[in-house]
Amino acid sequence: MRLHTSAFAARVRQCLARHGYTWILLAAATAIAYPTWLSPQPMSLDDLGQLNGPQRSLLAWFYQHGHLPLWNPFSFGGQPFLAAGQxxxxxxxxxxxxxxxxxxxxxxxxxxxxxxxxxxxxxxxxxxxxxxxxxxxxxxxxxxxxxxxxxxxxxxxxxxxxxxxxxxxxxxxxxxxxxxxxxxxxxxxxxxxxxxxxxxxxxxxxxxxxxxxxxxxxxxxxxxxxxxxxxxxxxxxxxxxxxxxxxxxxxxxxxYSDRAAANASFLLQGSLPFSGLAQLLSPFTAGGGYSGTPFSPEVFQALYGINVYWEFTCYAGVIGLTLATAVMVSEFRRHHAVRSFSILTGFTVLLALGANTLAYVLLVDLPGFDLFRIPARYIGLTDFLIAVLTGVAIGRLERYDSLRLRRWVARIALGYALICIVLRLFGPLRTAPAVAFDVPVSLLVLTAVVCLIPWRAGGLRLRRVTVRPAAVVLASLVTVDVVSQAAGLSTLVLAPTAPYVNEDPSVAFLNQALRSIPDNPYPFARALSLDQTPVSQDRTLSERIPVLNGEDSLVPAWYTANINVTWDDLTLLAQPDVQAILDNMDVAYVVTAPDDEEAADNFLYPNGWEVVYRSNEAWIWKNPDRLRASWVAPSVNHVTAHTADTTRLVSWTPNRQVWQVSGPAAGWFVLSQTYDPNWVATVTARGTGQGTSGRGASGQGTPETAPVRRVAGVLTAVRIPSGSTTIVLQYQPKxxxxxxxxxxxxxxxxxxxxxxxxxxxxxxxxxx
Known part of the structure; x- marks a missing residue:
């Protein structure tokens, strides 16, 4: 054991002696490329602020309070948390x-x-x-x-x-x-x-x-x-x-999510257009970075047909792209790894283009591929392969100073420069800032010049180390190029405020209001955001406000069919019984943008909702109906027939609920929570009557397992006997x-x- 430890320590020392200084430079270059870690501003943009940050706040809350993060009671009227995985x-x-x-x-x-x-x-x-x-x-x-x-x-x-x-x-x-x-x-x-x-x-x-x-x-x-x-x-x-x-x-x-039967249009949404490949040559076609022009999502939309620029950004260094292409051409037959990387690069580009090539057949019909949308994301694998091939090319130049490879680099650099000129005259680069065109072309020409210079044969001898000037200069150019463009792009996620850090006044109002509704226990009384407001998506998870909205990738199919306020409210507002759905889901407050006159005039005012909070960011409307978190219904066909004052929440944790029910007759205990098949119910009948199994009296208080059913589209229901009953609901995903x-x-x-x-x-x- 001691010899094993000594040998391991010796290997560590040897490794540090060989790579230590290079690792320090790599860590420093990485830190320079991502200066966000030094900024006092929080990170917040789209999903980062609306989904990821709040979810991690909720995750910390789960563990700090001793709960397994299995069930999220604060989104979608209830939603699996661990299974969603994000x-x-x-x-x-x-x-x-x-x-x-x-x-x-x-x-x-x-x-x-x-x-x-x-x-x-x-x-x-x-x-x-x-x-x-x-x-x-x-x-x-x-x-x-x-x-x-x-x-x-x-x-x-x-x-x-x-x-x-x-x-x-x-x-x-x-x-x-x-x-x-x-x-x-x-x-x-x-x-x-x-x-x-x-x-x-x-x-x-x-x-x-x-x-x-x-x-x-x-x-x-x-x-x-x-x-x-x-x-x-x-x-x-x-x-x-x-x-x-x-x-x-x-x-x-x-x-059982809405992904189980996704159609082709959903799966191919976000395919990279051929024009998007221009970003491999120039990273700032829509402004930003060293271009001297602020980045514009509108310009990006005009160039590439989509405004989610984070999905299409694919620059991996124009010099690196040149080196990768050159080593693919020159070493394809000689080097098995280069051959593999070349084939995989072409394949991943085809997948990223998605609907624009025959690769869409794989994405739609092949198991595994047909679970995921936005094919443009496959370009990440292309970026990885370009980076590997870039390193391989520098390695070949550093080891052998291959004249054949240098000539190919020069030819391809000039070829890419010509493509940039054509794109500038006739393609996407014609509207790009001048610098976004000039810099890549200059780098490509400089790369060609470096490779055509007749460097000293065998390289330079410095302290018993042979230095290949072409490899060093090209590696330096690659580093300066990618680090500078990264430093210019990486800060796009910084914002003055973040939803998971700064509580909006409307959120503070809801937090207090939802916790103080008489006879309606938290966290079952909920809010709903119509369109984009401070409580839309998953922004409220940091404050643990129960909402009917959410922003997760895996949503139960019945939620999508009946409510679907994941990204918009069209499905919900198209239902003929919107008010009944909101009452059944215990929605006490609706939040709208101040200028949302359509929702106000067509739904809220006609149904008696009144504004109880106004700000420049949001209006909050109060439900005029009396709401309950749970009730007893006579049958599964009449689950909205609320029986007054028959249920009481005894105890609650995210994964376990105990309810006390008192009623003269058997029926269905209905809970205003989105149904999930992993909830398990046990019923203990303490009055007279039949048990849930129907086999005899249950007055002795013996717990019996009762089936949990989905009713009224999305609600959770449990069959109960007559008399006083205790229901224990536990979330136990098998x-x-x-x-x-x-x-x-x-x-x-x-x-x-x-x-x-x-x-x-x-x-x-x-x-x-």
Whole structure:
């Protein structure tokens, strides 16, 4: 044991001696590229402020109060929380949100994942090139790529995608020398990626690593390669087991969500247009950064047909793109990894173009692909591959100073410069700021010049190290280019205020009003936002205000069919019985924008709603009807027939409720909560009459399991006997329970394997 520890310490010292200064430079460059971590302003833009920040505030509240984050009672009238996954409830790095206030915790989390992505990519390039300059260049290219910059607004996507280089590096290690320890490391890395909480990115990671492994086997076809592939498969299988506590509940929720039968138009929404590829040449076509013109979403909309610019941003460095293209052309036949990366790059671009190519058939009809929207997100895999190929190209120039490769770089640089000129005259770049065109063209011309200079043969000899001037100059140009463009784009997520930090006065009003409604227990009395207001989406989760709105990816199909105020209120307002739906869902207050005359004139005023709060941001309307959180109905066909004063909430936690019901006759206990099949009810009848099973008297107070049904479209109902009854409702997702057992078994297996590998490791003396 002591020898093992000494050998490990020696390897660490050797690694620090070799890479320490380069790692410091990489960390510094990453910090410069993302200056948001130093800003006093909070991070808040679209989903970052309306979904991710508030959800992490709620996650911290769950753990601080000793609750498992299984059920979210504050959104959608009730919604699975852990199964939806976006808050990363089981993701270990999210512990930072328990230790720090939400705003600094968000920045610490982003900085951690930026460094994770950078150092993971450094390891990938070191595996291929064994050159520090090449590894540094590929790493900084990836961590500053357009996909990561744009998807800062999707915290869970940013976190999950940051694990891609780590998982890829672990796969490479297993393929090169399969050992039990490496298989276990791969499984743990993949499990962390799953727990980060974005199923689409998990699918991307599996797709890329699976295809690369298959191509690796195709190029090698040897017994050793087969052993490596088999060990990779074992690593992923074990990783699937380690992460079962997360993906099993998510898979169950997906089976009854509105994604279960998504149509082609939904799946292909957000396909990258061909014109969007112009961003690979120029990152500031719509302004921002060094362009001298403020970024404009309207200009972006005019250029690329969509205003969600974070989905389409795909710049990975124009010099890096040139180097990647050149190494694909020059090394395609010679280098199996380059061949694999070239094929995967073309494939991922086709997927990103989505509806604009025949790839839409895969996205719509192939299982797995047909669960996710916005094909443009596949461009993130393209960015990753460009970064790898950039590092490989620098590695080739650093090792051999390949004249063949330099000539190809010069040709392709001039070719891309010509394309920029054409796009400037006839394409998307014609309306771009002049600098957004001039800088890429200048960089491309400079790249060509650097590659055509007849540098001294063999390079320069400095302190027993051979320096290849072309590689150093090109790597420097790449670094300056991507770091400067990232520093100009990354600050787009900063805002003077954030919904999860600054409480709007309308939110404060609702917080007090909903908690003080007589005979209507919190958190069942709810608010509803019509269109965009301070309480729309998931903004109110930080204050734990129950609302009928929400902004999650996996929504039960019955919610979508009957209410669907996820992004708009059209479905709800189109229902013929809107008032009854709101009464049944215990909506005490409706929040509208001050100028929403259509909702006021067509729905609120005619139904007797009155304004109880006015501000420049929102109007709050009070429901004129008497509301109840629960009631007893005579049958499932008349569930809205409220029986007065028959129910009382005895105790409540997010995952468990106890209700006391008193009624002369049997019927249905109806709860103003969105139905979910994972709620389990037990009924204890303390009066006279028949038990829920109908087998005899239940006066002895024996708890009996009662079925939980969905009634009136979305409501939760439990069959009860006559007399005084106690109902215990518990949220017990079977998929989570099964997932926990699978995860525990996988952890035990992982520990056994690691222990076996440690005990059977050869004893080597330090320094030998």
């Amino acid at each position: 808050s990363g409830p089981l993701y270990l790095p999210n512990i930072v949100f328990l230790l720090l206030p939400i705003a600094p915790a968000m920045k610490v989390s982003y900085l951690f994942h930026e460094l994770l992505a950078a150092f993971g990519m450094y390891a990938v390039l070191w595996h291929f090139t064994k050159r520090r300059l090449a590894s540094f260049t590929g790493a900084i290219t990836f961590v500053t790529c357009g996909f990561l910059l744009g998807h800062q607004i999707h915290t869970q996507m940013f976190d999950a995608f940051s694990w891609l280089p780590v998982c890829f590096w672990l796969v490479l290690r297993v393929l090169s020398r399969p050992t039990l320890t490496r298989v276990c490391a791969l499984s743990a890395g993949f499990a962390m990626e799953v727990y980060a909480g974005h199923p689409q990115v998990t699918f991307f990671v599996c797709l890329l690593l699976g295809l690369y492994t298959a191509l690796y086997w195709l190029w090698h076809r040897s017994r050793r390669a087969a052993a490596g592939v088999l060990h990779v498969v074992c690593g992923f299988v074990l990783g699937v087991g380690l992460s079962a506590a997360q993906w099993l509940p998510t898979l169950q929720l997906a089976s 998929a989570f329970r099964a997932g926990c057992w699978v995860t525990i078994a996988a952890i035990v297996l992982l520990c056994v394997w690691l222990g076996w590998a440690w005990l059977n490791k050869p004893m080597t003396k330090q320094g030998s």
